Amino acid sequence: VSASDAVLAAAVDADVDAFDVAVDVEADVDVDASVCAAVDAQPSLTLADHWAALASAALLGTDRRPAPTPPPGALADLVGASRPADDAESVLVQVAALAAARRAGLRPAPAAPRLASCPDDDRPLCPPAAGRRLDELIEAWPELVDEWLTRLAAAGFRLRPQHVVALAIRHRTDVARRALIDQAAGPLAPWLAGLFPTQFAGAARSRARPVAPSNAAPSSTAPPSTAAAVDEPFPLPPDLAPLVGAAPADVIGTLVDGLSRGRLANRHRPVLVHLVRRLDPAILAPLAEALSRAGTNPSTLGLTMSLADMARTRAAMITELTESATDEQNEQNEQNGTTDGPDAST
């Protein structure tokens, strides 16, 4: 018995008589019994052959090629009972019945071996809150993504797979940033790049660079400098440059004053964004608070609120990654403690 006969037998098991009622409500054909009979009676004629004959008639058109005669049994009875007006209708009746039987008799294709699996990464997964923060950064503050990645790797976490894919595809041609992503992604990044060379184009180049030995026990290597994202040289106008190292009160005062008087305006947006990105983390929360209460000048209100949001977001992101790193360590210490506990007591 051929594969497609088995398909049909399975369909019959599954009570396929629904379709004949649908094809012609006046037909009263017991498909179960007669299809089985057809299969028994004519083992040489497979339903796959008959399907191919129907398809070829439909492709050329029944004007040029007549409808194939159904094998005796359920199909023939069905065609007889539905009294097709012409060859086209006969083909359609048979197609409806056969397609239904083939689909309902669905079986899996032959089994397939697993892919060579990705090497393990023993770093813990990025905590959920930090993961949600990254989603927010990608949408709202892409300027902060690099710092987030650096801090994540420094805290000893690995990226969630969905972020590996999203970031690697987004920055596939940006080799420097890919190195940062690959470091946080661990062995998953080169493994994926091997499977999806088109989507992850640029990965080959980033792997060729001597950076981010990602699958060499990443948690044990010294964390990269968290200051990396902040140390880069960067253009600030002379009147803003001193703010980077200034006392919190001065920074906040200058910004709030400048924005509410309109001295700092939308044309300064890029430099101000860079400034907030570079500021000492300790200033961020009070700055956000001061800015969100300071918006009184209608022409700079949007900018003020936007900078407040950025400062708040960056402060929250730093807190999350620092706190969860500490939690993780505490947890590990606790685990060590509990495993040591029984030994100590006995």
Add this chain to the structure above:
Amino acid sequence: VATSNGSERVDEAVWAPEHVVAMAPDRAAVAAARALALPGRWSATGADDEAVWGVCRGSGAEPYQVAVELAEPAFRCSCPSRKLPCKHVLALLLLWVNGHVPALTRPGVVANWLAARAARAATAAARQTTVVEPTDAEDDVASRRTDRQPSTAGPPSPAPGPDKRALERAARVAAGLGELDRWVCDRVRTGLTDPALATYAPWDQVAARLVDAQAPALANRVRRLAGVVGTRAGWHEHVLAELGALHALAIAGCHLPALAECRPALADSVRTAVGWQLRQADVLAQPPITDHWHVVGRSDTLEDRIVVRRTWLRGRSTRRWALLLSFAAYGQSLGGEPEPGTIIHADVHAYPGAAPLRVLLGLIHAPATVDVDGPPSASLAGACDDVGVALAAEPWLERHPLTVRAWPTLVDGRWVLADHTGSMPITGNLDGVPLLVACTAGHSATISAEWMPDGVVPLTVHLVDGAVDIGPRGGWS
């Protein structure tokens, strides 16, 4: 992070920033809302168990009055934006979930609005047995578009003489189906190699006629078929099988009264496949099926400029599959449906049919929470049996959900899902495959997918620490 104003969150369990973001009609609205979601921008804010309200200083001279009713949710904003919800509503909700809105007694204007809504709801409930669902008042557009058919044919009107109207409609549908069947037969007569079929025009004409004949579901089916012609090897077999299904549906649809006598459930299935719209009240009158429903996945498709979202559910004790359909036109928000990876304790009411999948959500006993254990999974062979049973009952079914324990792998350059019982090809646009492969890292995982005639579309990877939604997103995201 300390909350300003010393306030407490009103309903911490249910709302989180991602829920607010999920309600947004598009990304631009989220970005705009984010910049507005700062205390300095707002005054007279407050919240209680049922509502959040506030006044937003916008770019215009007049500040905007914003209020949100949380249960439904429903929105009200005095801004002129056509987006639903608008950025002010989203910003207010973000402000609230971030703990910047104090708990207060609601002011009169908000109380009046809520009272008016409640009164309307009561009236609607009273009329529900006789009338189609009421349309929303203009000043109060409910966010919940779940299960409202966007068809151009429109729902049947509740005008007097329903029998006469029903008969008229039946005659119109039958005429449309007769026309469809003649067209389908002509295609087989002249052959599928007919070059005219490679253009959209002839399919569109047939689809338009079906819309006129009030058979919108068949119209969409014909339109989908136009997109298959010539697109891949073996397309003509797919088109032929579909023409067979259209023929069967056309004939069955023309003989509905006879069919209803001998096979009532099948007749209901045919009605649904043709596009007869049931009144929601009639569906809600079906006996409730109470269960804890695993939200296993969602998939969006764009049909005739409408985003159609399928949210698939699986009953924990009943083991039933269920489908929530929702629709959104351009610029409107989907959302309000439960998220994949959650579980919701609720009644559902099934649309009648031989293999009933589609349901309406009824009474919600407990809101969606994280689905810690995940849905039950089968082998691929087991899933095929499951799908086969449904297809035997409704041979024209185009999608059916499945949850399997399987691994993604490559066979001759094609992605498949595989396990010890075999493999099934992955179909659809393959955008979700890298994410699927990344989440499994080559190992077995619990994966929910949609069966379609030419393969499976992965929707969700159920990982130990949460579900990852990889289903196709429609339209304008």
